[in-house]
Amino acid sequence: MEEVRVRIAPSPSGNLHVGTARTALFNYLFAKKNNGKFVLRIEDTDAERTSQEYIDNIFDSLKALGLNWDEGPDVGGPYGPYTQSERFDIYPKYVQQLLDSGFAYECFCTPEELEAEKAEATANKKPYVYSKKCENLTEDEKAKLIAEGRKPAIRFNIAKAQRAFHDSSILEFEDLVKGKLHMDTDLLGDFVIQKSNGAPTYNFAVVIDDMLMKISHVIRGEDHISNTYKQILIYEALGVPVPRFGHLGMILAPDRSKLSKRHGATAVSDFVKEGYLTDALINFVALLGWAPSDGEELKSVDEIAADFRIGEISSSNSIFEYDKLKWMNSHYIKQLSLEELEERLKPYLEKYDLSELSKEHFDKMIEITREPLTLLSDITDAVEYFFGDGVNFDESGKETIETETSQNVLKDFIEKAETWEWNEENLHEKLEVFRGYWKEQGIKPKVTMWAVRAAVTGRTRGADMVGILEVIGKDKTLARAKSALK
């Protein structure tokens, strides 16, 4: 059995998109499962839309997701280079082969002529297919055109290839995820494989690269299905084995349109910046179209790889539900050790002067505020009242503090707390007694605590009160309580 080799071939015209990440994941899983190789190739033939920044982003994002490649631009490999722009000198040879074998021909049509053909087709409500008018140009005609200064593009002769290798105009292949797929290639039109400037087009470059890199299985988005027919014909015309193809459904936004920036984060790095864990992201994206056999959804990439079967991927599109991702994210945040969590929380704590807190108090603060975190970035707000001397009241905090009950409770609190020894155990006990006392006065424990909480934190909701008092300290607590008095 031949070696399984798959690849992810992003085009660096933007940051790594979650959709691409999902395609990368399925390729990676397939390689893992089959003991194969996972190759990264950068498809930057369109120099204008490419930038180094995006290339770096692709590398970093893939790495962050744990999708490590066996061969690629940075690590090299036996079939390099792995950056398409560095491969330009290898394509002409194959173009020539196709020209020589008659499966390709020079096309001198100008953009205007092509435009006119298209316009006519639309006017007649016919699908546009290239007229093939350059298919049978004589050498004299070509020479004349070249003398005029025209530079030819090279087109692939679909019908010729189809007729050479198949009985009818219908081309069929067995898709790894969608099953049998077919298409009438007469509807395809002879497409350009080499632009008039000498650069290969996408459809040609992929085939050559995949062939040379010995890619055995091409797993990609279903937006490539119609390209597949063209590509199969090129493989056949070249006389080389055709890889297996598998096409994944697309990821859609909640409104069923293409997932774009207006829906929120779309690039992996955007999600990371917003406070998502890559473990959650990759787990979530794996569940779009694929379901674990034991029904247990929370799984690491390794666990998923062990359970993965490509034929079980759903072939329909799926909607990217941010709510479920958030749920997963909070789950993965809970899994983190305190140390790991603190490390990841750092970027979101930059606006605070952490030196105000001892290491123990910092730990304590994170321990008592971590529970409700959905995004890492939630920590910024959750921890706001631990810093600075004053208190910023929110609406309900302000309201609460102004009631007569609160004022009474606070006066009592200040008086009693003066005498308290300020450690966790004791505070816990004292607060218990304090609540008990006010309960006897007919004040619900929750109302009692609201008063204290609002005075000290400015809010009526937040972390464990004992912990808050402990971290904030006796002096600051009393100062804040006093200043909340009318």
Add this chain to the structure above:
RNA sequence: AGCGGUAUCGUCUAGUGGUCAGGACGGCAGAUUCUCAUUCUGCAAACACGGGUUCAAUUCCCGUUACCGCCGCCA
């Protein structure tokens, strides 16, 4: 327009020629808690429609509809 694909709770999905059509997220209700949250319990929620085939169809076939994709010298 043409071609291709897809169709199970709102969403991601499991599943089967005979099932009370299962789970998860979200929603709602309740319990716990000093608050919020967490956690726990419970509830509501789906086989797109129409024809076949069959004793029986959510499941197989055909059509309709809806949605998605593709029709570039972009990738």
